[in-house]
Amino acid sequence: MTDLMLKYFRTKQQEVQSEKIYDSQCPYCSMQCKMQLIEQTNVTRKMYKTVGKDNPTSEGRLCIKGMNAHQHALHRDRIKQPLMKIDGEFVAVSWDRALEKIKENFLEIQQTDGHDALSVYGSASITNEEAYLLGKFARVALRTKHIDYNGRLCMGAAATGANQTFGMDRGFTNTIQEIPHTRCIILAGTNIAECQPTIMPYFERAKENGCYIIAIDPRETATTKIADLHLKNKPGTDVALANGLLKVMIEKNLIDQDFIEARTTGFEEVMNYVSSIDLEDTSEITGVPFEQLMQAATVFGQEESGMIFTARGIEQQIDGTAAVRCFLNILLATGKIGKPNSGYGAVTGQGNGQGAREHGQKADQLPGYRSIENPEHRQYIADVWGINEKDLPRKGVSAYEMFEKVNHGEITGMFVMCSNPTVSNPNANFVKNALKQLKFLVVVDLFMSDTAKYADVILPASSYLEDEGTMTNVEGRVTLREASFPLPGQVKHDWQILCEIASALGKNKFFNYQSAEEIFEELRIASRGGIADYYGITYERLRKEQGILWPCPTLNEPGTDRLFTDHFAHEDGKAKMALFPNHSEEPKPKPDRDYPLFLTTGRVMSHYLTGEQTRKSPSLAARNVEAFMEVHPQTANDYGLKEDVLVKIESKYGHIIVRSKLSETIRKDTVFVPFHWTDSQNVNRLVANQLDPYCRMPGFKVSAVRINPI
Template identity: 70%
Template sequence: MSDLMLKYFREKQQKVQTENVYNTQCPFCSMQCKMQLIEEKVISRKHYKSIGKDNPTSNGRLCVKGMHAHQHALHPERIKQPLMKVNGQFQEVSWKKALEVIKEKFTHIKKTYGPNALSVYGSASITNEEAYVLGKFARVALQTKYIDYNGRLCMASAATGANMTFGMDRGFTNTIEEIKHTRVIILAGTNIAACQPTMMPYLEQAKNNGAYIIAIDPRETNTTKLADIHVKIKPGTDIDFANGMLKVLVENDMIDTSFIHTKTHNYDNLQRYLSTLSLEEIATKTGVPLSDIIQIAKIFGSEPTGMIFTARGIEQQINGTDTVRTFLNLLLITGKIGKKYCGYGAITGQGNGQGAREHGQKTDQLPGYRSIENKSDRQYISKVWGIEESDLPRKGVSAYEMFKKINQNEIKSMLIMCSNPIVSNPNANFVKKALSKLSFLVVADLFLSETAQLADIVLPSTSYLEDEGTMTNVEGRVMLREANFPIQGNAKHDWQIICEIARVLKKEKYFPYTSAEEIFEELRIASRGGKADYSGITYERMKKEKGVRWPCPSTQSNETTILFKEKFAHGDGKARIFVNELHPNLSKPALSTTYPLYLTTGRVMSHYLTGEQTRRSSSLRAREVEAYMEIHPETAKLYHIRPNSLVRVESRYGSIIVRSRIVSTIRKDTLFIPFHWDEKQNVNKLIDDTLDPYCQMPGFKLTVVTISCMDR
């Protein structure tokens, strides 16, 4: 190093007056990578950078979102004081004033229309403690049955499918470390390279160790590039492809007969159903060559170990639950479940998508993955909460269905926490219209999102840097997120906001918490004996062991690394094989002369969910400044669309204008638009609002549209 450079670095070091290090976790995907924010103060300016911190799941890796997450947390547009709308304009008010108005409005609405006129819309990005307290708040403080959360739009069909098949849903049935040792991997509708980038090294290690990787996706992505076979499937036909694989396995006797007979139900019905199917017809319907179907099935059947991973591509369908269960059949009939290097992984999307669905935000659920309709579950939780079982509401409706209840004037008020449903829901124009009809809307968030702009009161929340609590990552590992960055302005933690509202509603005795750890101690008790049993997990243990995988029923017991070793979680210990014949496909959108193209949606690496956070990061926004439409060159030529043209994309629900990207990596009959942009380019305006009958998942991944070039 030259003398000049040494002098420069010495001078720079001398100018550094302070350096603070803040431990935290990335706020974005379900890998929940540990990280540190380094704050350097040079003269009067502060400089920040994020670095990865070693942990068992991502081994110190960070993706581009994690590296720049602090930019949104420190953004000047952060809400730092409660806002109240006066004559159509927001004005800053004190917490005391905001809480007084909330008390007055909630009390009046409840007295006039009953408790079910109030509702709560939660999030899969908040901590386990906050998810738990929010579910308790809805049912104890508001006494309403109407609570659900945005995870309904993301992981619901995978969770429901796993519960119906195995009797339990924990995302991964095995550890993430096992991926690199398995022999065959099916990636069904998942673009891990864009959505969970720090997971990719596990797949790369598996490939280097000789694993055969099959990727199912109508688009070529950085994930499919890693695969040995890329199945460029026609959108919406994944269940047919899986049935084709099942038929090949059964007819070639590539099944584990002993496992089937001792650990499953309903194989004979599946065998009869498969005998009625034609592989040639499946090949035609899916657009996958028959030879590929046969080859993939035989590879999966012949290898001693294998894993299947699913994500939104197959799950965000109106038959997503049935599709997941059909893929799970592949594991059951080959015996590739409940043992090392074999199993299922639902690639959870949101940061706490796993934990947030376990402890009471879902309308039909109580903490510990208990059922709100089950008598013994209701009695247990009522005792923990200190209420009468008869006072505990029954189940309400799913997230999107709540907006229908608003439109029908049954729900009059809503508290929305850490979510932006105007952008994230299907038929987004309808959702905005419904929210506009509310008598009173309260939103707790970091920013004035599209949804918050409709609110009567907006409450400032703390960010991932400031809000300590636990998150449950993609492999079911409960992790303690440290957060000791100074709170911005007069923001409060989400759990504090809930407790403050409960206090003014005179329900404070049920919400006496002074720390996140106090809430977790109650959550431990509430989850005890449930399927998602956290009772053996403590803050001290999470610090010592760097996270603990549930179920963990006592502080002396080990974490559970492999589920279903001895038996499945159904009462008789057996898994349920699914037969599609008994539950035929719902009517999906079909191509027509009016709408001649398929549209599918998804993520890009540099953005997250509705973009409220990542679009406020200058480094991330610079990578993708606007939405776009991927279109095949031949399709573009047919519609007279040039590169970077403005294109109107229209379905029967609405239209948006986006810029074209002509790529050869997508099917000729299919378009792709990411969903991270605001109302003007919100692709969810085009999405059908038909829901999966089991889990009420919207069909984001299959819409039929028409296009027209605007640059003429």
């Protein structure tokens, strides 16, 4: 064969097949696994696959969701141009027309109803830059106090509990690399095996190294299977359980008196209360055998090092903050924090659940975890933004409470970014009815979500493959998500959308950004000196160092691997222990004659949040095509239920219809339904509108229901 012929065939082969690689991070859980999308072109056909990329947190691992995430980003149902509702139907329009419509309605609402009649509902899945900009957008472009976000429904109790106890909240107080070396672990209300699968090897290594693992969960899960001891408590009894464990530790003298005296306040009051508790009563309240209470407390108290991890199981309750603080009491009383292989981990749920709450999306916060009510904090941010401090709005209300204000007519316009509140909020029917009352609703999203259907204007958002920016993972490690995949159609980045709306409203000089990195440079300054100090972090450093744990106040510092080594973040340098009695002041839903069973909710591995993205991935949707009710066989028999039959589940707030799934791994007085589905399968229709008094978290994990076969 001649050289000319070889050259010809090589050219043809290159035409037939080429390959492009796009770096990104998984859009789902807080592990924020690094990944690469490989695009292979064969003539006119393109094929895609996702592979993991090495990084300090997930070490190149991906779970089933991450491996198939690209399927939703490339789905044919992506919204690729602005849509406007005209005569009840959505019609594609130009960006100019959509922006003009938003401008007209926002200005009219401001003039007739006041600035605070506009509201902003944000997300814990957007980048740090976009979360920061959304807070600035609400307070500078709209001049409204009403902004909150869906992370309120996820991390509220853990964040508030850590802030009240330690003076700051960073998710993990240690790096993830310390987990394999600790001697005892308590997993309180967390199913990491299904919710954060790529973290599991750290706990498996710990077990291989002799760590004793205690799991607290009303159900047996893939996570409880790795435990040496499973405390199968009744839903909603976590405060009583933690108080009982601490009582045992005190009575057995398994506490660190020197640490308590030097590093904490409030112990005496806590000790006096828990000492008065009867452990037999605790066993009765929690449903945990007396012997297991003794065993769990003794092992954790005796070991030289230990970690406690909490998640939605104990946090999504109307006493979720109290539950978190009671477990932190245990950590402090035994001196297991600020030391090697000892500390606290709040297992963040959403991809940017940590970063999204640090820089201004919450109703009471400004960037850097500053308080919006603190005069010095207000002045600092006003100076960064170039506005008068008097023009900076005050504190608003929590996510669910915004819908109550809609219902009362105080909020008449809403801007929703990358969230689906009609499905994710409690008392979901009420939220839908509230949205119908709005004069004007704008939704920014990838798909026609359940919430987007109620919008007057829908704006197309960019996906994780296309949208560059920083995210803060479960450890508090700031990472840079590279994203260079081409934007489809007329899609724009979230930060571009905010800038263009602000410009239409005459606020262009405050939102004149040309890149995500330019926004991050302002975020660095806005966070400087705050609790969540990002000032020493840059895109250049993130690329070189593969992530930096905040606080990082200067460019010469490496970040902070372990918090609280010699002092806590309160002014006196001490952690605050606090007393919370076994019975909360606000009564929780309890089974009675009409509603005799506990209902608890959670995730399944193949889906994420309201399922809007994961149901667009065929490989994920096929694993769980519909919701289900997990019920013990004996309970099912009592109610005339068999496997795989339709069941009507009712609470005082609504009803749903799902299919039965018999399992001996759940308590006989409890049923479980995952929360990833909408309409008649939306379990949040059954959840009460009660809120935690400290963090305003709804009580998703405890409802009283009755069940009947269809």
